[in-house]
Amino acid sequence: xTASQAPRSVSARPGRPSGPRPRRPHGRRRLTVLRTxxxxxxALVVIAPLYWMLVVALSPRxxxxxxxxxxxxxxxxxxxxxxxxSAFPVVEWLGNSTAIAVxxxxxxTAVNLLAGYAFAQLRFRGSTVLFFIALATLTIxxxxxxxxxxxxxxxxxxxxxxxxxxxxxxxxxxxxxLARQFxxxxxxxxxxxxxxxxxxxxxxxxxxxxxxxxxxxxxxFFMSLLSSWNDFAWPLIALRxxxxxxxxxxxxxxxxxxNSDYGATMAFALIDIVPILIVFLVFQRFFxxxxxxxxxx
Numbered sequence: 262x263t264a265s266q267a268p269r270s271v272s273a274r275p276g277r278p279s280g281p282r283p284r285r286p287h288g289r290r291r292l293t294v295l296r297t298x299x300x301x302x303x304a305l306v307v308i309a310p311l312y313w314m315l316v317v318a319l320s321p322r323x324x325x326x327x328x329x330x331x332x333x334x335x336x337x338x339x340x341x342x343x344x345x346x347s348a349f350p351v352v353e354w355l356g357n358s359t360a361i362a363v364x365x366x367x368x369x370t371a372v373n374l375l376a377g378y379a380f381a382q383l384r385f386r387g388s389t390v391l392f393f394i395a396l397a398t399l400t401i402x403x404x405x406x407x408x409x410x411x412x413x414x415x416x417x418x419x420x421x422x423x424x425x426x427x428x429x430x431x432x433x434x435x436x437x438x439l440a441r442q443f444x445x446x447x448x449x450x451x452x453x454x455x456x457x458x459x460x461x462x463x464x465x466x467x468x469x470x471x472x473x474x475x476x477x478x479x480x481x482f483f484m485s486l487l488s489s490w491n492d493f494a495w496p497l498i499a500l501r502x503x504x505x506x507x508x509x510x511x512x513x514x515x516x517x518x519x520n521s522d523y524g525a526t527m528a529f530a531l532i533d534i535v536p537i538l539i540v541f542l543v544f545q546r547f548f549x550x551x552x553x554x555x556x557x558x
Contacts, residue, residue, distance in 0.1 A: 311534070317527040318342070341524035342532075348525075349511055350504070351532060358490060358507040359536070361423055365430045365489035370481040372432040374474070377440025378466050382452055392441070398434045407498065414499060425499035430489060436481050443477040444470065479547030483540060490537050508533040 318341050320334040345351055379385075380392050410429055411420075419425040447470060455465045471478075493509040500506060506514075508529075515529050541548070 314527045314530055317523055318531050320524060322524055341528040345515065345525050345529050349515060351511065353504060354506050354508050354511045355532065357505055361426050361507060362486050362489040364427045366482045366485040368427065368431050369433060369436060369485040370478060373436035373440045373481055374478070375466070376432065376437050377444050378470060380441045381444035382449070395434050395437055403495070407495065411498060420499065421501045423505070426496050429495070433485070436484065439480065440477060443474065447473065476547045476550035479544045483544050483548055486540060487537055
């Protein structure tokens with residue numbers, strides 16, 4: 262074999278390291294650890310009140326009165342829940358809260374979806390002005406309009422009924438903004454194709470827009486449900502009979518009767534929190550998707 266026929270050595274390509282791949286930098290690993298610690302701290306801050314609420318609700322009254330509250334009670338008891346259920350119509354108030362919150366959520370979701378579709382996909386004179394006027398109502402506190410709202414409700418002879426709480430919450434400016442931003446992401450070609458096939462606006466909304474708007478529906482429904490479930494001031498004014506009260510109003514009456522009974526108070530608060538927490542866990546995936554696709558960060 263001559264020198265010209267000798268095998269040539271394979272030279273390394275320029276710009277590519279010939280040795281083993283470098284290990285992951287320590288700086289990136291430290292950043293990951295730091296982010297994990299920050300998330301854990303935030304989670305502990307959020308979970309700590311719920312944890313202590315559960316501990317107090319399950320602790321015997323003797324331990325609470327003696328100031329011997331522990332990280333976890335020695336003896337678990339349901340006497341605080343029994344005392345709450347025996348003193349107040351909690352089941353009836355829970356049914357009232359559920360009926361009002363679900364009705365408000367369904368009505369608000371439907372109105373905001375239809376209005377958001379109109380502002381996002383239809384073009385009519387004054388649409389931009391109307392949209393910004395609706396957004397401007399976000400700056401008006403609800404306490405400012407309570408007197409006018411009360412006069413309207415009494416004029417319609419709805420005072421003291423469920424409808425006095427449901428109808429004033431039929432739409433929200435933030436829900437309208439969220440629906441418009443989400444529906445703007447729908448390709449106009451898809452809607453135009455349905456229009457060319459002879460579909461009207463309502464048919465396009467029901468068969469084209471609504472099936473691909475499930476994340477938006479979940480966000481609007483949960484936000485309306487949470488707002489109505491926790492609403493206190495207006496139901497306290499609009500509902501005059503004890504049997505129509507909701508859980509937040511009932512919690513106020515419990516604090517008036519059991520002034521120092523923290524176990525009963527925390528037990529009632531758990532009854533108020535657990536249902537809405539379960540709803541959030543069920544709709545969590547759609548809730549995050551709806552916010553991400555709406556451009557809200």
